[in-house]
Amino acid sequence: MSIPAPLTADWLKTEEYRELNFARRDLVINPAKACQPLGALVCALGFDGCLPFIHGSQGCAAYFRNSLSRHYREPISAVSDSMTEDAAVFGGQNNLIEGLRNAHTLYKPKMMAIFTTCMAEVIGDDIKAYLENARKQNALPEDFPVALAHTPSFKGSHITGYDNMLKGFLETLAEPRRHSTHLRLYVVPGFDPYPANLREYKRLLNYLGVTYTLMPDYSDVVDAPNTGEFKMFPGGTPFSALREALNASGYLFLQTYSTQASLKFVKNVQKIPTEAVPIPLGIRNTDRFLTTVADMTGRRIPAEITAERGRALDAATDAHPYLHGKRFALFGDPDILLGLTSFLLEMGGVPVHILSSNGSQAFAKEMEDLLHASPYGREGKVYVGKDLWHLRSLLLSEPVDMLLGDSHGKYAARDAGIPLVRVGFPVTDRVNVHRYPIVGYAGVINLISLIANTFLEDKDRNADEAHFELLR
Amino acid sequence: MENTGPAAVAQIELSQKAVEEVLNLYPEKARKNRSQHLTVKDGDCAGCQLKSNVKSVPGVMTSRGCAYAGSKGVVWGPVKDVIHLSHGPVGCGYYSWATRRNLAEGTIGWDNFVPFQFTSDFQENDIVYGGDKKLERILREIAQLFPRAQGISIQSECPVGLIGDDIESVARRLAKELGLPIIPVRCEGFRGISQSLGHHIANDSIRDHVLAKKQGEPPGPYDVGLIGDYNIGGDAWATKKLLEESGLKVRHVWTGDSSLEMLQTGHRVQLNLIHCYRSMNYIARHMEETYGIPWLEVNFFGPTKIRESLRQIAARFDRTIQERAEEVIAKHEPEMSRIIAAYRPRLEGKKVLLYVGGLRPRHIIGAYEDLGMQVIGTGYEFAHGDDYERTVPRVQDGTLIYDDLSAFEMENFVDGLRPDLVGAGIKEKYVIEKMGIPFRQMHSWDYSGPYHGYEGFPIFARDMDMAINSPVWSLLASPWGEKLVDKNRLD
Structure with missing residues (x-):
């Protein structure tokens, strides 16, 4: 294709450029997805005393730790076995064994989670055999718990890595299912960048009086108190609960695209009663979460939660004029997008562009069904496998009022002259976003406040004196 | 710089004890390895030989990249x-x-x-x-x-x-x-074994594919290149301003706010000024060997080092530049004295522990000293022997020097030496703050900056003061202490 030599940067904003941009097949520009081992690391942080152990290049470990520390503004502890050129030739067994010995001695973890970088995957390292050899060489005590997962960066994204690691924990460290199971519901949150969301789940489950285990639960690890004392292992799902994980009375998954393999494992292989609900984001999804828990456990929804729901509804009725009819673009991980869209539709918001770099065709279908079920979803178009440079073209050619997504969206939002409300991972340019839940009824209130107040801030900032009013 | 008074002796002992304690906790093979990467400066510095630029020990939680x-x-x-x-x-x-x-x-x-x-x-x-x-x-x-x-x-x-x-x-x-x-x-x-080879490989790729691929204008008498200033938070702009005020013309910056053309015509200067020696010395040496362009290491952190650097640079040129440099120094120093008068009383005697990369573990010491602060520990993620040779003379007796510090060592050193401020990277930041110790990111300037030049020093001083003297730190301990905590409620 030959194009006339463009004269100015405005060419980037044209319809012609949009077509050219969408015609590209191989180049990826600003994708909203990380690689598998980052998700595996997040999952591993959710087990008490677990030290994430990255088998591969040390640079990867530095990158994961940097990225997570920038988002959470918290220490992220993880080791690597620093494989270099000789390991590329001979395999990384020596690195793994020495690394396990050192990490175990220095950091005294209660368990470790080994997962791989693409280097180890390309050369085909057999981490299971290496681990056995490490035990034989007394690098670790015979019974020291270690979970294993293969997390190649050239397949899927960070949500795949979270899933593979969780399945690895269950396969490697959970005891086989017995006939007489205990009455404990296991709740799997999925890849969730908000420790406050995990706390919100626990708060609601406690209200319901359910006997449950949230797994993995990194809320205390990525949101630890400052007491003047650094604790490398400040909490998480205990090993005892992991060991008993296959004896659950049931499993409830609160995301599905970030838990596919684990869900399949407990439901189809282990035959444990399993339910999966969309992330409890918005009123209806929260209703569904609570009623599903009630159904699975025989508990009743307490009056306090009903009152909470009422307060969230009150906030929604108070604020609906600020969201109704507003046009939105959204990007991020599939599960969180399904929740956000559901929430926006409830509020009369109009999702226009929904883009997921790591979304599958199945996700696109589910999202389209959700959009078609609401009169406010008619304009919505779903883009999977696309990136934020595509999104920029969309924002410029079919304008919207607001972008919802992670901090990387700020460039496209700026070019389009619209505000970005930060939702998802990573948020690196605002503080404390992860400390406010966006799930549950409390999350509904937080999201409404974030979105409505951002519009109202803009209105005040851009109003001339005549229209600068006290009442909004 | 040398200080052999009782305070220095005490600091030497404290640092040596910290090293011994840390090494004792390692498994044998790792201990042997790590003992070669940790040292304490003492008088004649017989033991200051540090091993560097070798593989990290697997499993220790290195900060290094790739x-x-x-x-x-x-x-x-x-x-x-x-x-x-x-x-x-x-x-x-x-x-x-x-x-x-x-x-x-x-x-x-x-x-x-x-x-x-x-x-x-x-x-x-x-x-x-x-x-x-x-x-x-x-x-x-x-x-x-x-x-x-x-x-x-x-x-x-x-x-x-x-x-x-x-x-x-x-x-x-x-x-x-x-x-x-x-x-x-x-x-x-x-x-x-670290980022360092990547710097070298990148330098070589510029040498082979870019440098001198365009002829460019012949250099004027005062044309210089600025090498290894990455314009973090606008550092290169602050440096450029300073050099141009002194009558020099900065033709190229490698690499901060750089164009390809700057790299293609990089050989058209009279002198290369090197800020980050570690990552860019390769190309400077190449330009010296191939095009006869001399190079000079400079340091624009804090008024003392800025003054020294401006004079060193000016000495390579004629009287015009030498006089201009003196004028620039005379113009800015009163403001610098005001900054020091404002912050030094708040920072005097405060102890700093650094762990960074590139040039900062040695270059930024002067800026702290301008504020009356003392660097008690410093080291590099990916340095070579020549970096440590340049570092040891810059530090006082008793200073702990470490190479490729692990998270384990850092936590123990900070715990043992209790500095008033730690300067390192994002991976270290929240560990140290959780220990109740003030911290500044010294790779990214903690999203502040610039820190270079006369423009940067007031910002640097403000930031260090803000970290150390923030009232937030005084709130760490709860008024009820341990006694009134109902431990059962935490579960």
């Missing part, structure tokens, strides 16, 4: 009108996407590609069948979508070298087809 980080992240990233393709799986490009604060002017997406991540997003098929064909198609797509890009660099990630792709031949072919410089860089993360 060759790709050194090439794409450090050296190439700030070349704003070149598209840097992270070639391989999505992660490396994602994690290094706009995370180093190389400010750059220009229209984003048109002639400035710094805040971008371009990736070939390798899938399993690319690993199995090779990525060369895909690379060709990607290079064509880049040329079509970004007509103002002046070139493309191919930053190799681990799999590229492991599956045997021939990116050099693709680059050669496509450079001809597209009429664009295309630079293959073999910076796979498994090469070498």
Whole structure:
């Protein structure tokens, strides 16, 4: 294709450029997805005393730790076995064994989670055999718990890595299912960048009086108190609960695209009663979460939660004029997008562009069904496998009022002259976003406040004196 | 600088004890290795020989990165009108996407590609069948979508070298087809032992594919190049201002807010000024050997070092520049004295522990000393022997010096030496703050800056004061202490 030599940067904003941009097949520009081992690391942080152990290049470990520390503004502890050129030739067994010995001695973890970088995957390292050899060489005590997962960066994204690691924990460290199971519901949150969301789940489950285990639960690890004392292992799902994980009375998954393999494992292989609900984001999804828990456990929804729901509804009725009819673009991980869209539709918001770099065709279908079920979803178009440079073209050619997504969206939002409300991972340019839940009824209130107040801030900032009013 | 008084003796003992205690906790093999990377400066410094630039010990939690980080992240990233393709799986490009604060002017997406991540997003098929064909198609797509890009660099990630792709031949072919410089860089993360080899590889790729590829204007009498200033938070702009005030003309910055042309005509200067010696000495030495351009290491942190550097630079030129330099110093020093008078009483005697990379573990000591502060520990992530040779004379007796510090060592050293301020990176920041100790990120200036030049020092002083004297720290202990805590309630 030959194009006339463009004269100015405005060419980037044209319809012609949009077509050219969408015609590209191989180049990826600003994708909203990380690689598998980052998700595996997040999952591993959710087990008490677990030290994430990255088998591969040390640079990867530095990158994961940097990225997570920038988002959470918290220490992220993880080791690597620093494989270099000789390991590329001979395999990384020596690195793994020495690394396990050192990490175990220095950091005294209660368990470790080994997962791989693409280097180890390309050369085909057999981490299971290496681990056995490490035990034989007394690098670790015979019974020291270690979970294993293969997390190649050239397949899927960070949500795949979270899933593979969780399945690895269950396969490697959970005891086989017995006939007489205990009455404990296991709740799997999925890849969730908000420790406050995990706390919100626990708060609601406690209200319901359910006997449950949230797994993995990194809320205390990525949101630890400052007491003047650094604790490398400040909490998480205990090993005892992991060991008993296959004896659950049931499993409830609160995301599905970030838990596919684990869900399949407990439901189809282990035959444990399993339910999966969309992330409890918005009123209806929260209703569904609570009623599903009630159904699975025989508990009743307490009056306090009903009152909470009422307060969230009150906030929604108070604020609906600020969201109704507003046009939105959204990007991020599939599960969180399904929740956000559901929430926006409830509020009369109009999702226009929904883009997921790591979304599958199945996700696109589910999202389209959700959009078609609401009169406010008619304009919505779903883009999977696309990136934020595509999104920029969309924002410029079919304008919207607001972008919802992670901090990387700020460039496209700026070019389009619209505000970005930060939702998802990573948020690196605002503080404390992860400390406010966006799930549950409390999350509904937080999201409404974030979105409505951002519009109202803009209105005040851009109003001339005549229209600068006290009442909004 | 040497101080052999009782305070120094006590500091030597304290530091040596901290080293011994840490080493005792290692397994034997790791202990033997790590003992060669830790030392304490004492008088004659007989024991100051440090081992460096060797493999990290597996499993200890090193802070080091990889060759790709050194090439794409450090050296190439700030070349704003070149598209840097992270070639391989999505992660490396994602994690290094706009995370180093190389400010750059220009229209984003048109002639400035710094805040971008371009990736070939390798899938399993690319690993199995090779990525060369895909690379060709990607290079064509880049040329079509970004007509103002002046070139493309191919930053190799681990799999590229492991599956045997021939990116050099693709680059050669496509450079001809597209009429664009295309630079293959073999910076796979498994090469070498830290970022450092990536710097070297990137320098070599500039030498082989870029430098002197354009003739450029012959240098004027006062034309200099600024090498190894990455414009973190606008540092290079502050440095440039200072040099130009002194009558010099900064023709090129390598690499901060840089254009490809700056690199292509980099040999057209009278003198190269090196800020980060570690990452860029290779190209400076090459220019010296090939084009006879001398180079000089400079330091623009804090008024003392700025003064020294300006005089050293001026001494390489004529009276005009020497007089201008003195004028610049005389003009700015009163303001610097005011800053010191304001902050020194709040910071006098405060102890600082540093752990950074590149040049900062030695260069920034002077700025702390200008404020009356004492550096009691310093070290590098990826230094070589010549860095430590330059560091040891700069520090006082009793200073702990460490190479490739592990998280375990850092936590123990901080606990043992109880500094008033720690300066390191994002991975260390929250560990130290959780210990109740003030911290500043000294890679990214904690999203502040610039810290270079007369423009930077007031910001530096304000930031260090803010960290140490924030009232927040006084709230750490709860008024009820341990006694009134109902431990059962925590569960």
